Amino acid sequence: MAENNFLKVPTMAEMVAEGKHPEVLFWVGCAGSYDDRYKRVITAFVKILNEVDVNFAVLGPEESCTGDPARRAGNEFLFQMQAMQNIEVLNAYEIKKIVTACPHCFNTIKNEYPALGGEYEVMHHSQFLQSLINEGRLTLEGGELYKGKKITFHDSCYLGRSNNVYEAPRSVIQALDADLVEMKRCKTNGLCCGAGGSQMFKEPEEGNKDINIERTEEALETDAKVVAVGCPFCMTMISDGIKNKEKEKDVKVLDLAEMVAEAKGL
Amino acid sequence: MIQIVQQLLFVAAIGYTGFLVSKRAKFIYRNINLGKGIEEQEDKGKRFGNMMRLAFGQQKMFDRPIVGLLHFAVYAGFLLINIEVLEIVLDGVTGQHRLFSNIIPQGVYYFLASFFEVMALLVTVSCLIFLVRRNALRIPRFHMKEMEGWPYRDANYILYAEVILMSMLLSMNASDAALQSLGSDHYPQVGAFIVSQFLVPLFSNFSETTLIGIERTAWWVHILGIFAFAVYVTYSKHLHIFLAFPNTFFARLTPKGKMDNMESVTNEVKIMLGMPVENVEGSESDEMPTFGAKDVQDLSWRNIMNAYSCTECGRCTSQCPANITGKKLSPRKVMMDVRDRADEVGKNIDANNGTFQDDGKLLYGDFISKEELMACTSCNACAEACPINIDPLNIILEMRRYVAMEESGTPQEWNMVFQNIENNQAPWAFAASDRFNWGEELRQVEKTEKQKQDA
Numbered sequence: 001m002a003e004n005n006f007l008k009v010p011t012m013a014e015m016v017a018e019g020k021h022p023e024v025l026f027w028v029g030c031a032g033s034y035d036d037r038y039k040r041v042i043t044a045f046v047k048i049l050n051e052v053d054v055n056f057a058v059l060g061p062e063e064s065c066t067g068d069p070a071r072r073a074g075n076e077f078l079f080q081m082q083a084m085q086n087i088e089v090l091n092a093y094e095i096k097k098i099v100t101a102c103p104h105c106f107n108t109i110k111n112e113y114p115a116l117g118g119e120y121e122v123m124h125h126s127q128f129l130q131s132l133i134n135e136g137r138l139t140l141e142g143g144e145l146y147k148g149k150k151i152t153f154h155d156s157c158y159l160g161r162s163n164n165v166y167e168a169p170r171s172v173i174q175a176l177d178a179d180l181v182e183m184k185r186c187k188t189n190g191l192c193c194g195a196g197g198s199q200m201f202k203e204p205e206e207g208n209k210d211i212n213i214e215r216t217e218e219a220l221e222t223d224a225k226v227v228a229v230g231c232p233f234c235m236t237m238i239s240d241g242i243k244n245k246e247k248e249k250d251v252k253v254l255d256l257a258e259m260v261a262e263a264k265g266l
Numbered sequence: 267m268i269q270i271v272q273q274l275l276f277v278a279a280i281g282y283t284g285f286l287v288s289k290r291a292k293f294i295y296r297n298i299n300l301g302k303g304i305e306e307q308e309d310k311g312k313r314f315g316n317m318m319r320l321a322f323g324q325q326k327m328f329d330r331p332i333v334g335l336l337h338f339a340v341y342a343g344f345l346l347i348n349i350e351v352l353e354i355v356l357d358g359v360t361g362q363h364r365l366f367s368n369i370i371p372q373g374v375y376y377f378l379a380s381f382f383e384v385m386a387l388l389v390t391v392s393c394l395i396f397l398v399r400r401n402a403l404r405i406p407r408f409h410m411k412e413m414e415g416w417p418y419r420d421a422n423y424i425l426y427a428e429v430i431l432m433s434m435l436l437s438m439n440a441s442d443a444a445l446q447s448l449g450s451d452h453y454p455q456v457g458a459f460i461v462s463q464f465l466v467p468l469f470s471n472f473s474e475t476t477l478i479g480i481e482r483t484a485w486w487v488h489i490l491g492i493f494a495f496a497v498y499v500t501y502s503k504h505l506h507i508f509l510a511f512p513n514t515f516f517a518r519l520t521p522k523g524k525m526d527n528m529e530s531v532t533n534e535v536k537i538m539l540g541m542p543v544e545n546v547e548g549s550e551s552d553e554m555p556t557f558g559a560k561d562v563q564d565l566s567w568r569n570i571m572n573a574y575s576c577t578e579c580g581r582c583t584s585q586c587p588a589n590i591t592g593k594k595l596s597p598r599k600v601m602m603d604v605r606d607r608a609d610e611v612g613k614n615i616d617a618n619n620g621t622f623q624d625d626g627k628l629l630y631g632d633f634i635s636k637e638e639l640m641a642c643t644s645c646n647a648c649a650e651a652c653p654i655n656i657d658p659l660n661i662i663l664e665m666r667r668y669v670a671m672e673e674s675g676t677p678q679e680w681n682m683v684f685q686n687i688e689n690n691q692a693p694w695a696f697a698a699s700d701r702f703n704w705g706e707e708l709r710q711v712e713k714t715e716k717q718k719q720d721a
Contacts, residue, residue, distance in 0.1 A: 064691030074670025162523025197644030
């Protein structure tokens with residue numbers, strides 16, 4: 001069958017039409033859908049899901065912004081409009097479990113949708129990858145690509161401090177046999193990339209430095225060859241910082257899923 | 267006769283201190299209750315645990331171990347020396363001297379008194395180190411703009427006061443020991459204690475009368491100093507010694523990233539979306555709800571309690587990415603502003619027979635500017651850094667709600683984001699119909715050779 005040779009990205013609508021139900025819904029988010037750089041992260045994650053035969057689906061055209069940027073900017077009306085419409089779609093499809101590659105979507109759906117009638121088990125893709133590794137569904141043995149390579153992990157605020165997820169992304173890096181080095185400020189003390197709270201979408205207030213530059217300098221101090229991230233906004237901010245320091249040839253900014261996919265030769 | 271006068275003066279001093287402290291306590295309690303109610307108060311066991319861990323055990327203070335240890339010494343000294351203060355108070359009221367030495371065995375009394383002296387010495391040394399740290403080492407977070415003037419002096423006054431109180435305690439015991447060796451009447455033979463024994467030689471050349479004068483002066487300065495300090499604390503950032511306990515008890519237990527749902531908005535949104543509305547109570551009232559916080563009355567009482575609990579240590583500000591990079595925002599200033607405004611509103615209410623008269627000022631604008639609010643990345647570094655779980659971010663986000671929903675004062679770039687989300691279901695100006703293009707493209711990508719074989 002020819003279709004077996006292509007990557008599967010089933011939508012919920014298609015699944016339901018075939019009378020099937022997915023194990024997990026992959027919530028892509030706006031950055032994953034539109035941002036060219038983050039599309040590559042989403043692609044990597046879809047490849048992994050295909051590789052280990054996870055029965056997943058996406059909402060596709062039925063997905064829309066969770067409302068996080070509106071809520072953090074103070075617009076509760078718009079947030080709740082978005083949230084209620086999303087919850088209506090998710091509940092209509094009887095979604096129980098969601099995985100997302102965006103800590104902001106993760107935080108909003110996990111912590112804030114329950115108050116509006118949306119109760120789901122929500123995982124960040126680092127936690128999902130960790131569970132695939134722990135269950136033995138995803139094996140990374142024999143991967144030489146990252147072996148002994150210095151990698152530092154930048155904690156996203158909405159994954160770390162906001163939700164106390166610090167170990168899952170690190171365990172994925174360790175599974176790659178890489179040499180995980182920590183920045184001066186890490187985990188609970190991790191410094192923000194500068195994009196949270198809707199700062200992503202506006203110019204910063206007057207100051208003497210941009211936050212992403214401050215953070216990039218810390219990352220460069222570790223001498224890591226890769227700055228690993230788990231958030232589309234951090235990806236943009238740190239990549240911009242690396243470009244600003246003219247280090248893009250020496251230091252890569254990669255998402256965990258990209259590293260795993262690459263190590264697996266996907 | 268002199269004895270009776272002393273006793274009467276002492277009782278009067280206690281009474282007056284009690285009066286002043288309770289008046290201030292009522293004022294602060296009322297000001298905290300200017301805030302709105304909070305719903306989430308369940309899980310008392312966990313709350314009690316947090317209080318014991320963070321306030322009683324000071325767990326987060328030990329993130330910086332040396333300072334944590336010094337701070338713990340001052341705190342433990344404060345708690346334990348209170349037992350000795352109890353004896354002093356009873357002595358003062360009854361006109362006796364070292365009352366407890368008649369009740370408990372001499373060895374135990376000697377041990378306890380010596381233990382308190384060791385604590386007093388530790389407190390003195392710690393406070394001296396703190397003074398050096400604050401004034402000579404010039405740690406940046408102690409010298410920011412919001413610390414100029416009163417906050418800076420306040421911090422030093424507290425440290426001076428503790429050094430004076432502790433040295434009075436030691437002088438009192440040393441002159442007491444000197445009087446014992448002279449066999450003075452009123453001074454029972456309890457011995458020279460472990461620390462003050464080294465000070466006794468300083469006092470040995472004085473006559474009995476002079477020594478009694480010194481001992482009495484040290485005794486009075488010490489105890490009146492404690493009373494004065496009790497009153498001072500209620501006007502000072504030092505209030506954290508009491509409020510850290512309720513503050514950690516009532517701190518939120520939900521994940522830091524969670525923002526609370528605004529029920530007042532939920533019903534309106536449901537009506538707009540044509541969804542059934544369940545809880546209509548409240549929506550019947552004529553009064554339009556206001557959204558977000560423009561003044562302290564719009565905040566929760568927890569926010570205001572946070573503000574009165576803050577001891578201006580500045581750990582929040584030193585971790586704030588906006589502040590680190592030179593922006594105007596300082597989470598500590600946000601807390602100080604809320605407290606100062608709550609004080610101002612409270613005084614206004616007292617001056618106007620119990621009702622607030624508009625003073626033409628607001629927390630938003632007059633204390634906290636839009637520029638400060640807009641600089642926040644909501645990263646929770648401030649809330650994480652606070653040793654007693656104060657949450658400045660919650661206040662910032664409540665005030666942003668006011669800016670966005672009541673004032674329509676958000677930056678133009680954010681207004682574009684709102685428009686894009688409304689029209690395209692994404693914060694960027696991409697067509698909603700293109701949302702799944704990435705997936706359609708991927709469906710054209712062939713699987714790897716290995717996957718093909720598996721299939």
